[in-house]
Amino acid sequence: MARILRGGGGRGGVTRLKLFLSLLWLARGRPDPVFGYPARQLASLLGLSNPSGAGARRIREALKWLEEEGFIALEHRPGEAARIHMLDDAGSGGAYEAPGPLVTKHRKRSPEQREKHFYVQLKREFWTEGWISHLSGAAVAMYLAALHEERGKTGEAVWISPRIGRERYDLSDETRGKGLGELVNLGLLNLGKRPVPQASFDERYRARNVYRVVTTGLGNVHGKTRDALTSQDLLDPFETPEDPAPDPYSAPRYRRRASHLEALR
Secondary structure (H helix, E strand, O other): OHHHHHOOOOHHHHHHHHHHHHHHHHOOOOOOOEEOOOHHHHHHHOOOOOOOOHHHHHHHHHHHHHHHOOOEEEEEEOOEEEEEEEOOOOOOOOOOOOHHHHHHHOOOOOHHHHHHOOOOEOOOHHHHOOHHHHOOHHHHHHHHHHHHHHOOOOOOOEOOOHHHHHHOOOOOHHHHHHHHHHHHHOOOEEEEEEEOOOOOOOOOOOEEEEEEEOOOHHHOOOOOOHHHOOOOOOOOOOOOOOOOOOOEOOOOOOOOOHHHHHHHO
């Protein structure tokens, strides 16, 4: 996550992160996710300004970076939008595997091996209610971190200290503070206090900030995006698959990259 957000710096990191999360969401329930959406449609989905011009250019730049870093493979087609093939979400260029079966396969492995494949779910409202375009990159990163810290226990209070932000998520103190503050102000996180254990009876009382993900928070509309993707593509991202996999933010392991695209067909 931090690699996508920070790689190359500037506004492009936010576009890359939001675009990759969107592609992972669109890949749910599909064993071989391949997309052919024009750049202007993806720009509209993310709420980028001037989607047919500067917005589309930002999408193409983000796709190029994601391909170079091994997150996706692009199949260029003359006169048509490039097809996007999903690769390993860690950017290794490895093969795609759906996250649900992958976690099940490693359930009896060591905690370290299970942690490697742990993933969280983002609700569809993150896109359909416009949060994908409304939130800053810092807020998106910290929302994912808060979900990860819950470890599947909905409503669990989580503590994300500056050290945890740096060491576990490779995020700066500034990104952590800005993201958490924005999420609290928008009603996606609730802020509380938890006492810090005292070493002695006469030690001064101290408390730390803890956060709870508001389970209904994403229901607040921040700009509909459902119509951003048209029916020109055969894949409908808002259609629920017959046998859906969990909606991951962590997903794919696909084929090896552009040089092996023939094997994907």
